Amino acid sequence: MMDNHSQGSRQSNQRSGDGKSQEPFTNPNPKEPQPPRTWPRFLNILLLGLLLFYLIQVFSQSGVEKLTYTEFKNRVTNGEVQEVTVQGHQVTGELKTGEQGSGTTPFRSHIPEFADSNLLTLLEDNQVTINAEQSGQDWWSRLLISFLPWLILLIIIVYFAQRMQKQMGDQQGGMFGFGRSKARRFRQDQPTNTFSDVAGSDNAKKDLHEIVSYLRDPSYYQRLGAKLPRGVLMVGPPGTGKTLMARAVAGEADVPFFSISGSEFIEMFVGVGASRVRDMFNEARRETPSIIFIDELDAIGRSRGTGVGGGHDEREQTLNQILSEMDGFSPHETVVVIAATNRPDVLDPALLRPGRFDRKVTLDRPHKEAREKILQIHVRDVELNTNVDLNTVARHTVGFSGADLENLVNEAALFAGRERAESVEMKHFDQARDKVLMGSEREQHIGEEERRIIAYHESGHALTALLFPKSDPLEKVTIIPRGQALGLTEQVPDENRLNMGASYLHDRLAVMLGGRAAENLIFGEYSSGAESDIEQATRLARRMVTRWGMSDAIGPISCGSTQEEVFLGREISRERDFSERTLERVDAEVYNLLTDIEAEVSKRLARQRNRLETLAEALLEEETIEAERINELLGEDFPSAQTR
Structure with missing residues (x-):
C-alpha cells in the first residue's frame, strides 16, 4: 500500500520556530552585590556538631550503673562506695569492685526530696569522700539530652524540605511563594542583544527606536509633553524574532528587562495569576525605567466569555489584573510592556485599545536581502x-x-x-x-510496481510545472522517501508572493493535479497517493471561490470566514450571512474549477507523453533529478524548458 500522503508538488514552505534561544535569567538585583550562599554549609556543620555532642553524652553514660536510693545506702553501709559527687538531688560516684576493692565502677543515684538528714553522717562514718557541685549544671545537661534528638530531627526535616523545594524549581519565595512573580530579570553583567544582532526587520526597528530613545532620556520627552506608550504588541509568524527584538530593545536602552511567558501566570489555584501580575508590575516600578516582556500573550489575553460554557475564571482574572495594572501607570513611571503573539485575532479587544497596547509592530518573514544578512x-x-x-x-x-x-x-x-x-x-x-x-531520508520498503507509480506521479507534477507558464520554477524531483512522503516535486518561487493573481493560482492548481492526471494517463486508474494533492487543491479552490471572488457564478462576495475558529462552540451562535443555495453554488463552482483544470492538464500531458515517459524512466534510474538535468532530458525543442 502506498502512503496516503505520498506524492505532491512541494513548494518552499514557511517554517515555524523561535528566533534565538533565550539565555537563562536570574532574579537578584544587579545593583547590589550578592554574597555567596554559605548557609547550607553552616547548617551541615551545626547539625554534625550537635549530633556529635549528643552521641558523646549518650556514650559517656552508657557504662554508668544506676542504683536506687535504698541500694545506694546499702552499698555505703557495706563499704563499697569509695567517692561520691553530690549535684542537687543527683549522686554519682565510684563503686569498689574486684578482690579487695582493686577496681572501680561508676554509678548514679537520685536523692528524694524527703530524704533523711542522716545521709551525710552515713557517708562520713563509712569514710566516703564527698564532692559537691551546683545543681544548675545537672538541669542543663538533662534538658539538652532530652530535647536534642527532637532538635536534630527538626533540622533534618527543614533541610530536606528546602532541598526538595529547590529541585522542584520553586525559587519564588519559598513554599508560600505561589503568588510571587516568575519573571526572569536580565542582569547588566549578562550578554545583551542590540539591534545590530537583529538582521532585517528594518521597519520594526524604526518603530522601536522611539521607545529606546524615550527610555534613555524620559525627562526630555516629558518636558515636551509627550507620553510614553504603555504597551507595544509585536505580531508575526513563529520564528521571526519577536523575543530577540524585545531583548534588543532592552539592550539598546540599557534598562532592566523582565521576561515571562503568558502560561507562567496560570496555576491550579484561583487568584495566583493575578497576584503574580501585581508582583511583577510592582517589581518593574521599583526598577523604573524598565521593560516587561510577556511572550505568548494569547495564552492569557484571549477574548473573555468565548466558546461553550464561558471562559476560564483564573485566566480571565489574570487578564483583568493586567488591564488594571496597565491603566494604573503614573505619568512619571517609565515602564513599557512589550508583548509578543502570533495570534492577534484571538486577543481581547480591551488589550488593544489606546492606553494599553498603543503600538503594534509587525515582523514578517525576511526577504532575500534580509535572509542573506541573517x-x-x-x-x-x-x-x-x-x-x-x-x-x-x-x-x-x-x-x-x-x-x-x-x-x-x-x-x-x-x-x-x-x-x-x-x-x-x-x-x-x-x-x-x-x-x-x-524531512530526513528514510529506508525504502517499496516494490518495483509502486516505484513506477511514484515515478510517473512525480514526473506528472514536474512536467505540468513546465507546461503551465505561471507556475513556480521547478527545482528538483525525487522518489526517495523523505518524512511522510514517498516522493516529492520541489518548486521554488522567485520571492514571497503577497498578492496572487487568478492565472497564477490556476497554474498552481494544475501542478497539484498533474500527478493524478499522469497516473490515469499511463495506468488507466488513480491511486491513493494523490490524497494530499486533492486536499490542498480543494482547499485552494474553495478560497478562490468563497474569499477571493475568482468565480463568475458567485461573484465578489465572501461566503466563508476569513480566519479559522479557535473557540469551541463560537460558530454555533454566529449568524451565517449566506444561504444554503449559495453553498450549493459554491460546491458546484469548486467542482467545475478543479475538473476543468484537471481536464486541461490531462490534454497537455497526453501531447507530451513521450517526454513524460522519458522523465519517469530517468527518475527510476537516478531517483533524484535537478532542474538542469530535467531540461537536458526534455530536449532543446521543448519551449518551456528553454525559458526556465
Whole structure:
C-alpha cells in the first residue's frame, strides 16, 4: 500500500520556530552585590556538631550503673562506695569492685526530696569522700539530652524540605511563594542583544527606536509633553524574532528587562495569576525605567466569555489584573510592556485599545536581502568553504524565518561534521535545505510496481510545472522517501508572493493535479497517493471561490470566514450571512474549477507523453533529478524548458 500522503508538488514552505534561544535569567538585583550562599554549609556543620555532642553524652553514660536510693545506702553501709559527687538531688560516684576493692565502677543515684538528714553522717562514718557541685549544671545537661534528638530531627526535616523545594524549581519565595512573580530579570553583567544582532526587520526597528530613545532620556520627552506608550504588541509568524527584538530593545536602552511567558501566570489555584501580575508590575516600578516582556500573550489575553460554557475564571482574572495594572501607570513611571503573539485575532479587544497596547509592530518573514544578512550573522562561528555563496542560499530559502535559517546553518555544519570535512561546503547547505523542507531520508520498503507509480506521479507534477507558464520554477524531483512522503516535486518561487493573481493560482492548481492526471494517463486508474494533492487543491479552490471572488457564478462576495475558529462552540451562535443555495453554488463552482483544470492538464500531458515517459524512466534510474538535468532530458525543442 502506498502512503496516503505520498506524492505532491512541494513548494518552499514557511517554517515555524523561535528566533534565538533565550539565555537563562536570574532574579537578584544587579545593583547590589550578592554574597555567596554559605548557609547550607553552616547548617551541615551545626547539625554534625550537635549530633556529635549528643552521641558523646549518650556514650559517656552508657557504662554508668544506676542504683536506687535504698541500694545506694546499702552499698555505703557495706563499704563499697569509695567517692561520691553530690549535684542537687543527683549522686554519682565510684563503686569498689574486684578482690579487695582493686577496681572501680561508676554509678548514679537520685536523692528524694524527703530524704533523711542522716545521709551525710552515713557517708562520713563509712569514710566516703564527698564532692559537691551546683545543681544548675545537672538541669542543663538533662534538658539538652532530652530535647536534642527532637532538635536534630527538626533540622533534618527543614533541610530536606528546602532541598526538595529547590529541585522542584520553586525559587519564588519559598513554599508560600505561589503568588510571587516568575519573571526572569536580565542582569547588566549578562550578554545583551542590540539591534545590530537583529538582521532585517528594518521597519520594526524604526518603530522601536522611539521607545529606546524615550527610555534613555524620559525627562526630555516629558518636558515636551509627550507620553510614553504603555504597551507595544509585536505580531508575526513563529520564528521571526519577536523575543530577540524585545531583548534588543532592552539592550539598546540599557534598562532592566523582565521576561515571562503568558502560561507562567496560570496555576491550579484561583487568584495566583493575578497576584503574580501585581508582583511583577510592582517589581518593574521599583526598577523604573524598565521593560516587561510577556511572550505568548494569547495564552492569557484571549477574548473573555468565548466558546461553550464561558471562559476560564483564573485566566480571565489574570487578564483583568493586567488591564488594571496597565491603566494604573503614573505619568512619571517609565515602564513599557512589550508583548509578543502570533495570534492577534484571538486577543481581547480591551488589550488593544489606546492606553494599553498603543503600538503594534509587525515582523514578517525576511526577504532575500534580509535572509542573506541573517545568514551572515549565523555563520560567524562556522568554518565556511570558499564555494559557499550566501546570496544563492538566501535565494533558495524563500519563506524561511530567522529560526529556520539558524537551523539551516546548524544542519549544514552537522552534515559537514558527519563527513569529517574541514569546512562547510555548498553541498552541505543543499543537503540541509532538503532536510528542512522535505524531512530526513528514510529506508525504502517499496516494490518495483509502486516505484513506477511514484515515478510517473512525480514526473506528472514536474512536467505540468513546465507546461503551465505561471507556475513556480521547478527545482528538483525525487522518489526517495523523505518524512511522510514517498516522493516529492520541489518548486521554488522567485520571492514571497503577497498578492496572487487568478492565472497564477490556476497554474498552481494544475501542478497539484498533474500527478493524478499522469497516473490515469499511463495506468488507466488513480491511486491513493494523490490524497494530499486533492486536499490542498480543494482547499485552494474553495478560497478562490468563497474569499477571493475568482468565480463568475458567485461573484465578489465572501461566503466563508476569513480566519479559522479557535473557540469551541463560537460558530454555533454566529449568524451565517449566506444561504444554503449559495453553498450549493459554491460546491458546484469548486467542482467545475478543479475538473476543468484537471481536464486541461490531462490534454497537455497526453501531447507530451513521450517526454513524460522519458522523465519517469530517468527518475527510476537516478531517483533524484535537478532542474538542469530535467531540461537536458526534455530536449532543446521543448519551449518551456528553454525559458526556465
